[in-house]
Amino acid sequence: MQVTTISTAALGDRSYVVSQDGAAVVVDPQRDIDRILAAVPDGARVVYVLETHVHNDYISGGLELARRTGAEYVIAAADEVAFDRTGVHDGEVLAAGPLRITPMHTPGHTPQHLSYLIGDGDGPGAAFTGGSLLFGTVGRTDLIGAERTEQLTRAQYRSARGLTATLPAATTVHPTHGFGSFCASAGGASAAAESTIGRQRDENLACTTADEEAFVRMLLGGLTAYPRYYAQMAPINRAGPAPLDLSPPPEMAVTQLGKRVTAGAWVVDVRQRRVFAGAHLAGTVNVELGDSLPTYLGWVLPWGTPVVLAGDHAGDVGEAQRMLARIGIDHPQARVVGVSAAAEASASYAVTDFGGLARVKAQRQLAVLDVRRDDEWRDGHIVGALHVPLPDLEDRLDELPAEQLWVHCASGFRAAIAASLLDRARRDVVLVDDEFARAGDAGLELTA
Numbered sequence: 001m002q003v004t005t006i007s008t009a010a011l012g013d014r015s016y017v018v019s020q021d022g023a024a025v026v027v028d029p030q031r032d033i034d035r036i037l038a039a040v041p042d043g044a045r046v047v048y049v050l051e052t053h054v055h056n057d058y059i060s061g062g063l064e065l066a067r068r069t070g071a072e073y074v075i076a077a078a079d080e081v082a083f084d085r086t087g088v089h090d091g092e093v094l095a096a097g098p099l100r101i102t103p104m105h106t107p108g109h110t111p112q113h114l115s116y117l118i119g120d121g122d123g124p125g126a127a128f129t130g131g132s133l134l135f136g137t138v139g140r141t142d143l144i145g146a147e148r149t150e151q152l153t154r155a156q157y158r159s160a161r162g163l164t165a166t167l168p169a170a171t172t173v174h175p176t177h178g179f180g181s182f183c184a185s186a187g188g189a190s191a192a193a194e195s196t197i198g199r200q201r202d203e204n205l206a207c208t209t210a211d212e213e214a215f216v217r218m219l220l221g222g223l224t225a226y227p228r229y230y231a232q233m234a235p236i237n238r239a240g241p242a243p244l245d246l247s248p249p250p251e252m253a254v255t256q257l258g259k260r261v262t263a264g265a266w267v268v269d270v271r272q273r274r275v276f277a278g279a280h281l282a283g284t285v286n287v288e289l290g291d292s293l294p295t296y297l298g299w300v301l302p303w304g305t306p307v308v309l310a311g312d313h314a315g316d317v318g319e320a321q322r323m324l325a326r327i328g329i330d331h332p333q334a335r336v337v338g339v340s341a342a343a344e345a346s347a348s349y350a351v352t353d354f355g356g357l358a359r360v361k362a363q364r365q366l367a368v369l370d371v372r373r374d375d376e377w378r379d380g381h382i383v384g385a386l387h388v389p390l391p392d393l394e395d396r397l398d399e400l401p402a403e404q405l406w407v408h409c410a411s412g413f414r415a416a417i418a419a420s421l422l423d424r425a426r427r428d429v430v431l432v433d434d435e436f437a438r439a440g441d442a443g444l445e446l447t448a
Helices: 034-039 063-070 146-166 197-203 213-224 230-239 254-262 273-278 293-301 312-326 355-359 375-380 394-399 415-423
Strands: 002-008 013-020 022-027 043-051 072-076 084-087 094-096 099-105 112-120 127-130 171-175 265-269 307-311 334-337 350-352 367-368 403-406 427-431
Touching: 002 094, 002 171, 013 034, 013 127, 013 171, 022 063, 022 094, 022 099, 034 063, 043 063, 043 094, 063 072, 072 099, 084 350, 084 403, 099 334, 112 171, 112 197, 146 197, 213 334, 254 307, 254 334, 273 415, 307 312, 355 403, 355 415, 355 427, 403 415, 415 427
Parallel strands: 022 043, 043 072, 072 084, 127 171, 265 307, 307 334, 350 427, 367 403, 403 427
Antiparallel strands: 002 013, 013 022, 094 099, 099 112, 112 127
């Protein structure tokens, strides 16, 4: 039995293709199914597309993949969706050539969540655990609603312990979430590349915490903010996502961008943050191309706002378009390629590091703005700094002082987005592009 992993680092998720003797099964496919189809062995037929749950952090490609390949689309029978599917229950057995697939009800991440045990009769098989048993921890339990969080947390504890108690120790574990995803809870998943049931029995938070009450307190106390776009994902997945269209949007001249900004579109410039700070069109927003782009743009962009993508290279703009389509931000209005070479740059702002901030702060009073999450702020911050998490920034601009703002986060990525939003609002801003771990060594006073 062959297990092929398709990683989506930008969202912290993994999809899987399991195959043997010409039969293949796909677990939790992302929306851009070209990557999934490329991983299916030549000549193999996709028999089943399996969803562990209705996803809250991305648009599934499962429905389209099943239609494209003729596979059966398998979802928990208890999940309500608006399209035809194969509903399965705990303990049923499905056959795909020599592969045997057993759904296991593992509620917690969602009420109807399934894990799948897949094997070929030779060895202990592989457990595909979705948002249930992750590497070192479990999936978060607060995405359905506050009124169900404690109930689901208790269910998650029992599900994780049930899996490790009943499956053979050598069974390999293949979670969907936990590789940087905000769907992971309690400090995030471990950085392990692979694991087994036996290892999770010894290492997983749910398995090493003997008392359920203590686990519930720990998990609920460790829940942090998650991206706002999550609220849109499950409804789209239940309705049946439209097929992905990655055809390039119309080309636009840089000279036309100002009109799009005035009309209310977000012109998203994906160039490197220091390049953008040095020269850009006033009113544009900088979200640097990288793994964090979809998470944080999806977090701050008002849902449904038209988007224009801009960058120096067509490949960069195309990759940003693919990343955003995975979270349902489809069909950019237009694209602009070659921004740096254009002569329309009309704005800029200064960039420094924590050393530069410390030197100026030693000479005069500064307004330092920290845009990290609440939990990061509580763990330690610069004494005297202002705190407004990035997703709240535009709604709280009136709370900020009129003076120059020196904005930072944990690495510079979110601070760069914040700096561009402040610049768009015609505020005087300095981007602190640095790792927060260096702030103390730079001479800045931090809270304990």
